[in-house]
Amino acid sequence: MLHKIMNWQIDEDELDEYVWDKATAQFWLDTRVPVSNDLLDWKQLSDIEKRVVKKAVGGLALLDTLQSEEGLYSIKKGARTQKELAVLSDFTFMESIHAKTYGTILISLNTFKDIEEIYDWMNNDPRMQFKAQKVNEVYQSGTPMQVKVASVFLEGILYYSNFFIPLWYRGQNKLANLAELIKLVIRDESVHGTYLGYKFRQDFDALSSAEQEAFLDWMYTYLDELLENEFAYTEEVYSEIGLADDIKTFVKYNANKSLQNMGFGIYFEEATANAVNPIVMNGISIETANHDFFSQVGAGYLMGEAEAMTDDDYDF
Numbered sequence: 001m002l003h004k005i006m007n008w009q010i011d012e013d014e015l016d017e018y019v020w021d022k023a024t025a026q027f028w029l030d031t032r033v034p035v036s037n038d039l040l041d042w043k044q045l046s047d048i049e050k051r052v053v054k055k056a057v058g059g060l061a062l063l064d065t066l067q068s069e070e071g072l073y074s075i076k077k078g079a080r081t082q083k084e085l086a087v088l089s090d091f092t093f094m095e096s097i098h099a100k101t102y103g104t105i106l107i108s109l110n111t112f113k114d115i116e117e118i119y120d121w122m123n124n125d126p127r128m129q130f131k132a133q134k135v136n137e138v139y140q141s142g143t144p145m146q147v148k149v150a151s152v153f154l155e156g157i158l159y160y161s162n163f164f165i166p167l168w169y170r171g172q173n174k175l176a177n178l179a180e181l182i183k184l185v186i187r188d189e190s191v192h193g194t195y196l197g198y199k200f201r202q203d204f205d206a207l208s209s210a211e212q213e214a215f216l217d218w219m220y221t222y223l224d225e226l227l228e229n230e231f232a233y234t235e236e237v238y239s240e241i242g243l244a245d246d247i248k249t250f251v252k253y254n255a256n257k258s259l260q261n262m263g264f265g266i267y268f269e270e271a272t273a274n275a276v277n278p279i280v281m282n283g284i285s286i287e288t289a290n291h292d293f294f295s296q297v298g299a300g301y302l303m304g305e306a307e308a309m310t311d312d313d314y315d316f
Contacts (some may be wrong), residue, residue, distance in 0.1 A: 004082070006082045006083065006085075006086065007082075008083070012080070012081040012082070012083065013080065013081050013083070013084065015195070015198060016081055016083035016084050016086075016087055017083060019087050019191065019195050020083065020086060020087050020090065022191065023087065023090045023091070023094070023188075023191055024090060026187060026188070026191075027094075028097070028184050029097065030097065030100055030101035030104040030181060031104065033177050033180055033181050033184075034177055035104060035105050035108035035109065035177045035178055035181065036108045036109075037176075037177050038108070038109065038174075038175045038176065038177050038178050039108075039109065041169075041174045041175050041176075042109045042175065048240055048241060049241060052165060052237060052238060052240070052241055053165055053166070053169075053175075053178075054106065054110065054114065054118045055118065055121065055122075055162075055237050056161075056162040056163075056164075056165045056166065056237075057102050057105050057106055057118075057162070057166075057178075058102070058106070058118040058119065058121060058122040059122055059128055059161075059162045059237075060098075060102050060159060060162045060163075060185075061099055061102035061103060061106075061122065062122045062123070062128055062132060063131065063132065063135075063154060063158060063159060064095055064098040064099040064102065064159075065099045066132050066135065066136060066154075067095045067098075067099075067151070067154060067155065068092060068095035068096040068098075068099055070136055070139045070140070071095070071135070071139055071150075071151050071154065072088055072089075072091055072092040072095060073092075073139075074139040074140070074142075074147045075088055075144075075147055075148060075151055075196065076088050076089075077144065077147075078143075078144025078145075078147060078148070078203075080199065080202065084199065087195065091192050094188050098185050098188065101181050101184075101185065104181075105178055105181065106118060109178075127229055127232060127233035127236060128233070130229045131154075131158050131226070131229060131230070131233070134222075134225065134226060134229075135150050135151075135153070135154050135158070138150035138222075144203065145200060145203045145204065145215065146218070148196050148197075148199060148200040148203070149200065149219055149222070149262070150222075151192075151196055152193050152196050152197055152200065152258050152261060152262060153222075153223060153226055153258060155189045155192050155193050156189070156193040156254055156255075156257060156258030156261065157226065157227075157230070157251060157254050157255045157258050158226065158230060159189060160250055160251050160254040161230060161233065161234050161237075161238075161247050161250070161251050163182055163185075163186060163250075164238075164243070164246070164247045164250050164277075164280055165238075165243075166178050166179040166182040167179060167182065167183075167280045167284055168243065168277065168279055168280050170182075170183075171278075171279035171280055171281075171282040172279060183284070186284075193257075193258060193261050194261045196261075197258070197260075197261030197262040197263070198261075200262050201262055201263040204262070204263070223255070223267070227251070227255065230251055231248055231251070234247045234248055234251065243277075246276075246277040246280075249270075249271055249275050249276055249277070250276050250277065250280060252267075252268040252270075252271035253268070253271040253272070253273065253275065253276050255267055255268060255271070256268055256271055
């Protein structure tokens with residue numbers, strides 16, 4: 001087999017190099033955000049609130065581990081260009097950073113016993129395992145297009161039920177450092193989702209009308225299965241603090257965003273930005289040193305802060 005050198009002077013797809021530059025420019029590490037500074041806020045939370053936050057962070061750790069170990073490996077098999085492979089390698093590394101970040105959060109705020117309990121929960125909870133298994137089934141045996149859809153749905157929808165809680169506390173000026181780490185993760189996932197949505201669309205547009213129709217039947221059936229489980233998971237984890245309905249709306253809002261990233265219309269007409277809990281939208285939008293999630297790391301990063309995000313930050 002002939003091995004070809006990666007020639008960065010050739011533009012097979014101009015978005016590859018653009019995303020490479022932006023993704024590498026916003027590189028960060030979990031160790032530079034002092035989560036332990038949130039200990040005072042953490043101690044003031046009720047036991048129920050602590051349990052919910054731990055489940056949110058633990059659930060993210062499980063899904064990001066899956067994405068770093070299986071997801072990007074499967075996506076690479078369907079890469080269209082050599083530069084795309086380089087971009088996906090960056091994504092793989094950052095997914096590992098994200099998975100470690102959740103461990104850093106748990107270690108900074110909890111005892112060893114608490115951490116063992118939450119790891120046991122996320123490794124055995126039926127709803128969490130359903131998410132991981134349904135996505136990994138596609139990663140292991142799906143077509144390149146199906147794999148991209150599974151990845152976009154994982155990063156753009158299934159993460160967001162657990163992103164909600166840190167943003168909700170940030171909107172109330174609590175757990176600021178934890179939330180800033182989550183905002184850094186969201187900034188990365190926004191790039192990943194929009195890039196893979198774009199790559200998916202290139203494949204989708206090459207299909208015949210009949211093939212497109214058949215694929216959409218599969219995609220929306222798959223989406224409904226994921227959402228049914230996601231809404232049940234949300235009820236189980238978040239109803240005891242009265243936020244289940246708000247989180248479902250947030251998930252629907254991000255489902256619309258994920259579909260738009262792949263070039264489709266919105267799925268939930270009612271799930272607009274105005275329908276999302278304003279505390280969470282405020283938690284996303286609090287300004288720091290930089291405004292654009294595609295900007296350089298900058299002073300905001302050096303101080304352990306993330307860039308402000310707006311509704312437009314979910315799309316290229």
